[in-house]
Ligand code: ADP
């Protein structure tokens with residue numbers, strides 16, 4: 206009885222902190238279900254703000270902005286893990302907020318995140334936390350060669366340095382401004398995978414199929430999801446680990462857990478994102494429920510039905526580099542008409558007018574009846590885009 210009353214039905218307004226592409230696709234999913242939306246982001250041109258019913262143009266810690274968001278909305282979520290956890294806590298005093306500030310705070314800090322994975326009994330890369338010169342001096346030679354990563358605010362391979370020796374490690378820590386870091390042993394990767402889980406307020410948990418990911422220059426380039434993309438034992442391990450990570454946080458919302466698969470076939474958890482993730486975008490066209498609809502369902506208390514994948518899928522990220530083909534003097538528009546002539550090609554652009562190398566401008570989901578057909582179409586799309 207009370208559980209039913211707690212459900213926030215379509216017609217209500219849902220809020221999101223952050224106006225990037227993940228917020229934009231959340232807004233699309235919420236509006237498709239008949240919700241109103243409010244986006245809080247200081248940027249007047251933000252991809253989500255410019256399509257939302259309401260766009261509150263303030264910073265995340267602006268008391269006026271947060272109180273307007275709370276006044277307009279029945280529930281709030283985030284699309285950005287670096288939103289100050291205190292902003293989520295402030296909002297949580299007056300309305301349901303998912304995920305909780307304490308979960309986002311853990312995901313914001315690689316050291317806290319790793320400690321959480323260890324608590325859950327999930328394997329992590331051998332690592333050391335470096336916050337002081339003493340900790341730097343005490344680093345075991347076993348961790349080299351390694352990757353030094355800032356504990357906070359790293360993304361798409363930024364805030365990282367690969368180091369071979371203790372001297373390089375010391376120089377890299379200096380170059381990163383001696384901020385708190387985690388040094389991870391460089392592992393022999395066979396490939397990378399990730400899984401999206403969605404956990405409701407009642408603890409019910411569903412997941413999307415496990416994604417196989419290819420990164421280029423530290424940025425996700427391609428995600429492949431179909432029967433046989435990964436050995437069944439790896440799929441089972443990834444799902445079990447992701448569920449323990451979500452349960453261990455008493456998490457409510459959509460959570461992505463990323464893994465390394467080592468050359469010996471073993472699985473190591475890399476990091477988590479307390480929100481929908483780039484590697485889950487294929488679900489928009491290949492599954493009957495997308496990761497963004499799952500986000501809406503989690504925050505409103507709507508039922509979490511297990512998602513079903515109906516098509517083989519390949520997602521290609523569209524970076525700003527595509528807008529600057531070799532020889533072009535200025536920014537050009539890629540040949541979307543030719544791409545959209547391919548059967549099963551679904552184009553998602555984020556409405557960013559200014560392309561920059563490495564900037565995520567959109568993605569292309571390719572769906573097909575078989576993995577072979579999806580791969581053939583992906584190759585054609587790549588050839589068109591150059
Ligand atoms: P980001 O937050 O930028 O995504 P990640 O920790 O996921 O940072 O690192 C980015 C990429 O660098 C990974 O996807 C992986 O390809 C590579 N990488 C990171 N850590 C390691 C490691 N310990 N061993 C080998 N490769 C790694």
Ligand code: MG
Pocket residue numbers: 361463476
């Ligand atoms: Mg990563």
